[in-house]
Amino acid sequence: MYHIPFANACTLIALSYIALKLKNRLFMERYEALGAPLLTGLACILMMLQPIPDHTLTTDLSFAPIVMAGLRFGWQISLLSAIIPSLYVYSIEEPFGWMRIAYDFVIPAIISSMFHRKETDSGFAVIPYIDGIKICSILAIVRVAISGAMQRDVSFYFFSAHVMILFLSVAAVIVLIIMYNDENRNWMLQRRLELQANQDGLTGLPNLRSFMNTAGNTIQLRPVSIMMIDIDNFKKYNDTFGHLQGDRLLCEVGQILRGAIYEHDYVARYGGEEFIVLSQVTDYDELSHYGQKLCRAVEAHQSASRETESTTVSIGISVSAASQDELLRLISEADEALYASKNNGKNRFTFFNDIYMGTG
Template sequence: MNLEGSYNYYIVAVSAVIAILASYSALSMTSKISRANGKTQYYWLLAGAFVMGSGVWSMHFVGMLAFDLHASVKYDFGLTLLSLGASVISSFIAFYITMPKNVNWIKIGTGGLIMGSGIITMHYTGMEAMMMDGNITYDKQLLLISVMIAIVASYAALFLFLRFRNQSSYSLLKWLSAALMGVAICGMHYTGMSAANFHVHVNDSGHDGSELSFFLLIGVCVMIFIILFVSWGAMYVDRNVLERLAYQDSVTGLPNRNEMNRFFDTYNGNESLGVLFIDLDQFKAINDTLGHHIGDLLVQEVGRRLKQFVRIDQQAYRIGGDEFLFIVKQCDLNRAKQMADSLLRSIKQVYRIDGNELYITGSIGISIGTLQENDRSSLLRTADTAMYKAKGMGKNQYCIYTDEMGVKEVRKMELEKDLQQALVNKQFFIVYQPKWNVKSNSLYGFEALIRWQHPRLGTVSPMEFIPIAEETGFIIPMTRWALEEACSQCKRWINKGIKQPISVNLSARLFQIDLSELIQSTLDKIGLDPTMLELEITESMVLNDINNVIQQLHQIRELGVKVSMDDFGTGYSSIGLLDRIPIDALKLDRLFTLDLENPSKRAIINAIVLMAENLQLDVIAEGVENEEHKGCLKELGCIIMQGYYYGKPMNEEDVEKWVQSLKYTDNS
């Protein structure tokens, strides 16, 4: 006997609402997948797939509650669970395929096909789970239509959702995609039900279906409760746990850069803001020598001290490895100064960490302004500029940003940009300063000094562009060019009878490459005798990988090239390494020459000369400007000198004229 069922349209409406709400919840969860990282992605993926699949399953059986077949129906428990599994798994696969931020139409189509297939599989497995004294046949045309509805609507829903998933949480477009997904579920279900023909063998039309209704009611209620629990749990995790991970620094517990950006995004006040940019001095040395674990504990302790200064109108942020920031509302210059003083005093107190007694200081840059007059990047950039100025002034102090600093910063940025093209456009040139042997009263050689003729700014001082080249790494190709140019000039002078060695300054950056290979290839290319080349390194190189520096210097000296240590005595403790560093000469910094009237300074120079003699090193005095300098240094045992007294830096033509004026003859 064929049975015709009837629908309770109130329950039908409820099933549609469940489908749409479940779709919206699931799609909102999966919108976070592309923005999450690591395991967090899979958390949202699993939660979204479970809510989507469970919602589809719940809608199906609510729809069955709305359908009164007027016959006794039971459900196979295993097939019922299987239908739930099919729905959840297909949702997981579809969301996984479309998880990346950028997906093409093929992946969207594949995801729509899989999700639609999951809806179809869930429905017809659920229908197969019905146990009654009869069987079900299907109208093939309506069955095909139900399949098409599920696949097409699933594709359209995924397409809209993925296109607009970066819209706000309550975007109308998200609701539209959720409604389309609800249409896919409801349309497929009720079309599939229309395709079903129920045939029973015994007239059971008087059955009230209470057993069916009770079974479905319990199952659906439990599943809807689980859906709500998962959705609310996901919202709680998102708003509390994950937000804390996203906006709070894991080491110090302070707000991080994301929270700082959120402050600027949401702040609409017009009062003056003070930005105090804090950078820890000596932190890198501690981190490198004692390890990152100690470094993290040190940063943690600094963060704890900074928390003591947090108020309702001033907040601390950790924005980098050893960088912190304070934003102070209603801030004027006096308040900023007082706070900076207090912060510096707190930071420099001794730290006792894992048996280590550590001492660090801080450098603070201060910028004050309103967001109406400045954007956030301007406030942060100017505070950063002032902080670097504080470091340059000796550290453990604060510096307030001024317009003069801004002009210098703009010039620095301009030079940094133009530096990249200076080599290509042949704006660099070399000048040569003589060195003199006062014992033999003869020329001792030349030092090659690089200069930059800027097309608009004129001659730029090396004191200005060399540090920029060091920071950017451009110092390597620049030094390579200078080395080749100086060696070429030396070779030309030799051919003219001016047989004098030439020295070239090296940056610590050059030791990051195979320096001996560069020197050898340059000498071979120019055809210059290695003994005619001298390389000058700075004393500060001992702060780098000293073993690597020593190894490369040995290789260079094996080529026959001499090495001297420039700016000796400028504050870096390299005396204990002099017996290890393979060099031929020490160059006394000009600070010694300018203070020769000081007895203690003369005593230091004499001690250095005696030490150099014992180590079989020459001593070259820089900054010799008059006869008094020459006489005093000669008396102290200094034989080789360099400075304006003997000659200013000159171009190659002027050098040749200068040599001719000395009536120079080759003493070889």
């Protein structure tokens, strides 16, 4: 007769594997508060569809999904997860259904949520295996205490059945925790690799690849402006003070620009001592104030790497005429305007259009 809960444990593991694969899908992340209780409740019902022969065993492991919900999400999701299987038990008019609801859904939801850790809310933490063992042990003690008090005539078989289910419960929950932790580690590794692929390793700013993706999507929706920004006299500074101090200066300027740009704009490291900004500002008067603001922000910074003189930047600005403009052309124009700023004395900004109008 023990083959039935064993088969249920295998079914539970298979269901959990499917749920873990669905977890990282976009709709699950967005609607987790709804999706998690729904999937957990359905898993509980599927576990109950295999009947226990003559009710001699104490559970069919339908409580295990509730335990995982409590460990992963806390008391709110775990109690919500208990609603669907509880309604199912009520609808089929199972004998002593209220005991089933209390044993397999409500009590496991409450006890497992007591072991919930806040850091798992973000998905960046693993669940300790010992917590699963503790929960299963507490549930077994509760079952023995309540069932023993109701039956008043306990036997060796009574205890052996509970011990067997305890071992099966612990094994099933431990496997579920292992699966979750492994999937979570893979998810964290994937996010870390994505971050590394889109982040400049020196300054911590987005890299050019990330910028091109963001700018390419944005320019399809609205007109934008592109700013190419270059640190003045950086090669001379690098040759004088060394590459370590040069790297430090790059980091400082990158952080200054990150803090100085407008909220909805995007700054990235273009390469070398150059940075690039995607801005939604396209009005020339406002861009003039913007360019001056960035120049002054860098110049006013007291760099620990540069004690003798202020750090300055030169800026080239190109503005798209309409949405869906050509991004590479805008970058090329901003780069050309940048060199005009360099040639005209540095520590200034220049519009690409001004080069050919004689005002650059």
